[in-house]
Amino acid sequence: MTKKLVLLSMVFLLMFISSCSNKPIKEHSFSSPNLTPLTxxxxxxxxxxxxxxxxxxxxxxxxxxxxxxxxxxxxxxxxxxxxxxxxxxxxxxxxxxxxxxxxxxxxxxxxxxxxxxxxxxxxxxxxxxxxxxxxxxxxxxxxxxxxxxxxxxxxxxxxxxxxxxxxxxxxxxxxxxxxxxxxDPSVKETEPSYALDSMTIPEKIGQLMMIGLEGTTIDQQATNYIKENKVGGFILFKRNIENTQQTVDLINDLKQANDNQIPLFLGVDEEGGRVTRLPEEIIATPTSQTIGEKKDSDLSYQIGKLLAKKVKAFGFNLNFAPILDVNSNPDNPIIGDRSFGSEPSLVSDMAIAQMQGMTDNHVIPVGKHFPGHGDTNVDSHIDLPLLDHSIERLHQVELVPFQQAINHGAEAMMVGHLMVPSLDPDNPATLSKEIIQGLLRQELGFDGLVISDDLTMGAILENYEIGAAAVKAIQAGTDLLLVCHGYDQMNAVFQAIEKAVDNGDISMQSLDDSVNRVLKLKEKHGITDERIESVDVEKLNQDVQEVLDSSSLD
Structure with a gap:
């Protein structure tokens, strides 16, 4: 009896297996019930x-x-x-x-x-x-x-x-x-719609200057520079920024004072970490060094987007970031954690991703400090640093991120106040035709906007008369001069350039070429003097915190 039961059980089991094998197998039958086949x-x-x-x-x-x-x-x-x-x-x-x-x-x-x-x-x-x-x-x-x-x-x-x-x-x-x-050969260069031919020489010179303010409100000197000299733009520092509403009011006042058809560049140094200029109620992004340690270009892109969102929310359209310097000198007093790291390839990847994050969100990034401030032991705010390397070493280390940024469409570069004897034994980079026109433009192929570091820094003022330095910078190929402190210094720069144009030391062709680059970049990015009504601080901070949390960044 027991043997018959066993045999019957085996027969039923074989019949069940056979019937199952004839059923169609559903797609993704191994998956969770929530996963449906892709249409x-x-x-x-x-x-x-x-x-x-x-x-x-x-x-x-x-x-x-x-x-x-x-x-x-x-x-x-x-x-x-x-x-x-x-x-x-x-x-x-x-x-x-x-x-x-x-x-x-x-x-x-x-x-x-x-x-x-x-x-x-x-x-x-x-x-x-x-x-x-x-x-x-x-x-x-x-x-x-x-x-x-x-x-x-x-x-x-x-x-x-x-x-x-x-x-x-x-x-x-x-x-x-x-x-x-x-x-792309099919991309034709177009002339800006701003009427270059109708501009006076003083108006053209004004477009080549980006100046600072002394206080937290617009003053008469700044107003005069906007209305009389048609200055190209302003850069704001921590001294100009108290809180969110005051910053918005200041930027709106600058825009409102501009009765020129050409809108203002409004710039800021918002790198993240210790170099942040925005009001304290806005959460700062991490240092470039912290981002570089993650070795995640997608994260750097997201940080670039955040930087752009933050500065654009206040009405800025140009950000003096990212740092393209390779931090190869641990004793460097000025770069340090502002750099993405000590490897040229890492700096290139992180900086390019951050630049693209900013440009995709309609803020112009400015790479700095050409040809490389990483391996110096003097702060150019105080005196003139020395970058004493061979041309071969520069191409292997310092110049790599700048070349890669240029290859990826960088539109603006800041030149640093650096002595580089292997390139030019007589002039700092900001005043060197060999470095700006020879190396940056001709050899590396950069055709964008060349911006000087601040001409009121110790590296210049301790060694040059500022008016003469400004003229030499324009002659070397600089398009836009930063003059961040002192209206007397700004007046000296303006007057020296005007005199140099008048006596032919700066040619009209050179002047027009630089003005044209300024105007084309403003037009390309659709810069306007449109007012900013308010800043949603809570939303900005939420966006920053989400990226920090998702990336385990503090």
Whole structure:
């Protein structure tokens, strides 16, 4: 009897197993009950988001090639000769069919356009793209194609190319393109709408000056500089800032006093850590050193966004940050924890991410202090520091972050008061044609705005007459002069430049070139003198605290 029961049990068990094996297996049956299979639309949405995020760094896929960083020679070394190479008005294009890639490059072999026509992209529709990313910044048309252009940041453009379809159906993607704007031949330089030709010489000189204030309210001297000299902008320090409402009122008063058609640069040193100028009720972001220790470029980007949000909330449009100096000297009295670290590559990665965080949030970052203040033992606020390294060492350490920032579209650089004998044995960097025009512009390829460090610092005043120094700085290639203390010093600078233009020591062409750079940058970033009504301190602090908490930062 027992044996029969065992046999019957085995038969029933085999029948049950057999019936189960014939049931269809549900997708994701191993997952939690909350996880549902991705629809095609959900999958495409994720893919579109990934494309946008990668485009911010110059990439179209997970492979290593980056627009604006790599060369076609490097591609050929890894992937061999292209399947096809074609000349176009904007450059040369190499096609790798099996890799689904096309590289556009210039005469120097620098890649400025990377395209992908991967099969997985071609399920994305035009409507889905708009649903995920919103309306494009621009829609172009070429041979009946719709080209959706998204400006991911100041450096890169992402393009979705949709070919025509029959019967008005939703268009499906052909390929995507990530373009590095500084090298793109199709990006034409445009003249600013501000009427340069109608400006007087004193008005042009005014645009080359960014000055400080003595107190916490606008005074008559500042008003005169705005109305009579058409000064280019103001920089505020801790001495000018008491609390949130006073700061907003001061900035609004400066804007209101400006009856010029050209808006003001309004700048501040908001680096985080010990260099923070905003009112005490605003939570400060950590030091650059603390951020560098995390070695997380996404975190540095988020800090850049926070810095921009904070300064923009008060009406500032320009931030003198980040520090691009490599902290290679532990005895340095002025840089220290203001630097991201002692490794050039780490400083480059962190600083570039922070700059992009600021530009993406409509504040102009200013990298500093060219050609590198990290390995000095004198504070340039007191006297003139010496950077006594060979040209080879400078290219290996100090200059690396500046070159990388330039490669990634930096628009403004501050030159420090530094003696660098290997580059110029006679003049500090701020006054050196060899360093500004020779190294920064010609060798490193920087075509943005060159800003001097404050001409009223000890490094200048202890060694030069300020008017003569200002003229020499303009002759060396500086576009915008910081004169942060003393209206008598500002008057001396203005008068010396006016005299130098009058007698031909500063050419009209040089003057116009610098003014043009100032005007173009103001127009490009849509700077206005629009009033700020109030600052939501609670929301700003909440945004800062969320990033600090999520990153385990104090």
């Amino acid at each position: 095609t639309i959900e999958s495409n949405s994720r893919l579109i988001t990934q494309l946008y995020q990668m485009a911010k760094t110059g990439k179209v896929s997970e492979d290593k090639w980056k627009s604006g960083e790599d060369t076609i020679m490097e591609v050929e070394k890894d992937w061999g000769v292209a399947d096809d190479k074609a000349e176009a008005s904007s450059g040369t294009y190499s096609t790798y069919e099996k890799k689904h890639r096309v590289f556009g490059f210039n005469e120097q072999g620098q890649i400025y356009d990377i395209r992908s026509h991967s099969n997985k992209l071609q399920h994305i529709t035009q409507n889905e793209t708009e649903q995920v990313l919103g309306a494009p910044d621009e829609i172009r048309h070429f041979q009946d194609q719709n080209i959706y252009v998204y400006q991911t940041n100041q450096t890169y453009q992402l393009k979705f190319i949709f070919p025509p379809v029959a019967d008005g159906d939703d268009r499906k993607l052909s390929h995507v393109s990530v373009v590095y704007l500084p090298w």
